[in-house]
Amino acid sequence: MPNMKIAVIGGDGTGPEVTAEALKVMDAVAKLEGFTIDKTEFGFGGDHYLKTGEILPEGAVDELKKFDAIYLGAVGHPDVAPGILEKGLLLQLRFQLDQYINLRPVKLYPGVETPLQGKTPEDIDFVVVRENTEDLYAGIGGFLKKGSADEVATQTAIYSRKGCERWLRWAFEYTQKRNNPKGKKLTLVAKTNVLTYGHDLIWRTFQEVAKDYQDVEPDYNHVDACCMWMVKNPEYYDVIATTNMFGDIITDLGGIIQGGMGVAAGGNINPDAGGTSMYEPMGGSAPKYTGKNVINPIAAISAGAMLLEHTGQPAAGARVMKAIQTVTGTKMKSQSAGKMGYSTTEVGDLVVDALS
Amino acid sequence: MPNMKIAVIGGDGTGPEVTAEALKVMDAVAKLEGFTIDKTEFGFGGDHYLKTGEILPEGAVDELKKFDAIYLGAVGHPDVAPGILEKGLLLQLRFQLDQYINLRPVKLYPGVETPLQGKTPEDIDFVVVRENTEDLYAGIGGFLKKGSADEVATQTAIYSRKGCERWLRWAFEYTQKRNNPKGKKLTLVAKTNVLTYGHDLIWRTFQEVAKDYQDVEPDYNHVDACCMWMVKNPEYYDVIATTNMFGDIITDLGGIIQGGMGVAAGGNINPDAGGTSMYEPMGGSAPKYTGKNVINPIAAISAGAMLLEHTGQPAAGARVMKAIQTVTGTKMKSQSAGKMGYSTTEVGDLVVDALS
Numbered sequence A, B: 001m002p003n004m005k006i007a008v009i010g011g012d013g014t015g016p017e018v019t020a021e022a023l024k025v026m027d028a029v030a031k032l033e034g035f036t037i038d039k040t041e042f043g044f045g046g047d048h049y050l051k052t053g054e055i056l057p058e059g060a061v062d063e064l065k066k067f068d069a070i071y072l073g074a075v076g077h078p079d080v081a082p083g084i085l086e087k088g089l090l091l092q093l094r095f096q097l098d099q100y101i102n103l104r105p106v107k108l109y110p111g112v113e114t115p116l117q118g119k120t121p122e123d124i125d126f127v128v129v130r131e132n133t134e135d136l137y138a139g140i141g142g143f144l145k146k147g148s149a150d151e152v153a154t155q156t157a158i159y160s161r162k163g164c165e166r167w168l169r170w171a172f173e174y175t176q177k178r179n180n181p182k183g184k185k186l187t188l189v190a191k192t193n194v195l196t197y198g199h200d201l202i203w204r205t206f207q208e209v210a211k212d213y214q215d216v217e218p219d220y221n222h223v224d225a226c227c228m229w230m231v232k233n234p235e236y237y238d239v240i241a242t243t244n245m246f247g248d249i250i251t252d253l254g255g256i257i258q259g260g261m262g263v264a265a266g267g268n269i270n271p272d273a274g275g276t277s278m279y280e281p282m283g284g285s286a287p288k289y290t291g292k293n294v295i296n297p298i299a300a301i302s303a304g305a306m307l308l309e310h311t312g313q314p315a316a317g318a319r320v321m322k323a324i325q326t327v328t329g330t331k332m333k334s335q336s337a338g339k340m341g342y343s344t345t346e347v348g349d350l351v352v353d354a355l356s
């Protein structure tokens, strides 16, 4: 019986609660599909930081590399300044583990409410492939005459040919495999008319890589137009490839049109041989709801399904995705916290039941 | 009788058609309010560029500075590579005339359809104050080993204390004057947790300037969260201050939730003594509809109302805004092209009629 070894970082606030539901479902599907999941918990997050002053202890990254994948609940603690844990943990792991793909499906599950008028699960079903290691996230910049009336500050976006190519190639391959019956289309979302250096490199790379994928229609949208289009005509999209910064923005927009943070999940993927990937629900740690058993775990369970799909158990992943949709389509009234009609743990149980 | 002198750049495609409706309404309201508008047309745009190879002729900017304001229809020509005219004309004028405020009201007019479920004109009524001369729009960047497998490209966002301060001060003052009965709130939209240099300067400036406006509630959203919130809870916002790049993105999102490009307008404002400002509908030149008399001129007429409001004729501006809402609320079925129930010129006539 094959065995999967995962590292679990439940994190802060309601992170551990939704993580528990994801793990419950993953264990159940593993049993049905004939494999096991070894879980090792890492107590990183706000409490650990407040106690020790460290976010990722010495050696933690090397330790995490030994696992087949990482499951992350949520980070963000009321007593820690905003941004500290997100940067020290989430962004650090993305960079240090070179997880250069941030995969964010935008899918309206049956039964889930979208804020968009008249849109159905058929209309809202696309995937964003966000680059995850370059761009404005490089942390490059500085100040001149800091604090004075003449202060100037810079922030530099940096892109490499290698970084663009590996990300775009992956996006084309993903589009090919996704094999959308409506037509395979990869839309690059950028701002070539203004970012005439950085996005020129992306644009040239996109055109070259496209030649190797003749069955995929290469397409382009400016980021501003894309935001309009996602709201007006989400059915236009199949797969979107976009930069780190724009991906941050449009995937939150994607998250809300698919019903909100209670359902949106993402994968931080290093697809190279030996790479370690990390899966997370997109919502925050919602500290004020800690222990109340009211947070929607669908996003967390979807993150678990993605983990399985991309860690050698695609059948198990698909089975969980199907169970989620059975539950949202038949049992749950709506996916927002407090309105979902069931407690966090009950939703986990419903998904387990729907597996078989 | 006071006299207003404006420069008119009708531009490409359907730009001149919608401009004609805006001017018709402006002339009509001027008559009612007892002033006149002198109009001087400038034939800049795609045709001029194709004939002469120049976008803004030598001396054009100095010429334009002599006017009280500029009215711009639309630029973008099918035979000119995308971006050339937008950069050579629109961005050039914004920069050369130092129009550091890009003012974009997001207002759902009565009768106009929004793609958001259950939202009314009361819910969608806020204003975005986009900085218009700094950030990634500075055009700074470069390439290393261009064309090689090791190529690296950079694109630098640059911000100055002076630039941040004048923009944020204007935004606070605007919020004060807007005097929202629900409470005066200015939300800064940025990404301080990732852009730790550039947006740190903005954040520090915001906090300092806020002290001078004690009656305005200073508020902050990350740009990703703002996109979610604009769709889920647009009623949360009163005034938003944001950077050039993020403003580009969120105002297109704003444009779609207020009913689309047929209704959204913006002002590129230099509020300093002697400054020259430019007003434009947000839609493009829609070349394939040229001469068909089908484009919704409401956005263009709103741009005219903004011009009047900010060029010493606020009563005339308000009168046009009221007439627009009378027309959308009672006559027009929907604001999208082809569905509006009237031709371009008929809509202009309806607004003229509604003025008195």
Ligand SMILES: CC(C)[C@H](C(=O)O)[C@@H](O)C(=O)O
Pocket (backbone or CB within 6 Å): A086, A087, A090, A091, A248, B193, B194, B224
């Ligand atoms: C928490 C933050 C640093 C992060 C990002 O900006 O990438 C988040 O918004 C996300 O999208 O995962």
Ligand SMILES: CC(C)[C@H](C(=O)O)[C@@H](O)C(=O)O
Pocket (backbone or CB within 6 Å): A193, A194, A224, B086, B087, B090, B091, B248
């Ligand atoms: C045409 C383009 C350069 C411009 C911009 O990016 O500012 C447009 O999108 C806008 O928002 O006015």
